[in-house]
Amino acid sequence: MEIDILTLFPEIALAPLNESIIKRAQEAGIATIRAHNLRDWATDKHRRTDDYLCGGGQGMLLLPGPLFDAIEELKRPDTLVVLMTPQGKAFKQAIARELSTHSHLLLICGHYEGVDHRVIEQHVDLELSIGDYVLTNGAIAAAVVTDAIVRLLPGALGDARSPEDESFSDPNLLEAPAYTKPADFRGLKVPEVLLSGHHAKIAEWKKQMALERTRTNRPDLLDSP
Ligand code: ADE
The missing domain is CATH 1.10.1270.20 (tRNA(m1g37)methyltransferase, domain 2)
Structure with a gap:
């Protein structure tokens, strides 16, 4: 299985996945996990990825431009696009099991107040929340979801342990x-x-x-x- 994580903080997403069981699963070829910096798809000279909300309101929102370009580059015919957001469906073990059957996941991490809604309308298959609290950025949530999914893949826990x-x-x-x-x-x-x-x-x-x-x-x- 392949998981691509799109975030402004690739190191935050990858750090917890480069230890222990999930590290070994990657080394064994059970899962391929990549993180991409959304800023690489920014087009202006300040490499801007966010802006103020239309109609007012607190905080900043991720711009549609860099997100559309990144998703269109990373998406394949077999991709399920998942947005990490506190507004999402509650992440549960049953969802982890379902997601573990897909060949390619693209996890999009919100930051600040989230993403421009046109990204969701156009590209997102599933909005996921890991709990009723607000994190500083979705990369932490993406690491949680990736861990829960990859440990379910056949062989990830070794023969002695069953996730069942x-x-x-x-x-x-x-x-x-x-x-x-x-x-x-x-x-x-x-x-x-x-x-x-x-x-x-x-x-x-x-x-x-x-x-x-x-x-x-x-x-x-x-x-x-
Ligand atoms: N981003 C910020 N908070 C989050 C949460 N609780 N779940 C998923 N993504 C988030």
Whole structure:
């Protein structure tokens, strides 16, 4: 799979993707991730990429010119164009799974107040938000989305681990608490049942704990369809 990230801050987008699992996935040829500086498509002598809002309002907006030129250069027949924006659809594991089936994603990162709406009308297939808060720029969001997608690609996590039995594989339940060795750490004990070897009992315990944790931390998940 190939992912192109279009941003004013390529280093911000790439830095978290050049470590650990996502770095290895790139080295193994599972994913190709590139970042492009939008300023390279600016045409005036100041290499301007933003301007004031029509009709007034706070802040600046990314100009349509450089964005149209960049998208038209980077887009291919198989490309899904995604805009990172707090106005987007909420990014969830199910969307990560769907996006991981595409051969080419072009992630466009907003900055300041976002992008001229004609870019969205003309070129954007999907607007995505990683949460109900505002980041300084979409490159951070693009790195988050890229990480969540690439780790799902076959081979990215290696043979020993499966992305299937973790939180959000069941989108309405968080994972149960987990423990490792030692069984007694400073008097803090691993729950007896986990040391019992009784698989049915362990499964039941995990289900109960997952429910309890979800009720405490994310009651909204239990109400959602
Ligand atoms: N850009 C700024 N904030 C964002 C968010 N929450 N999600 C996606 N892109 C963003």
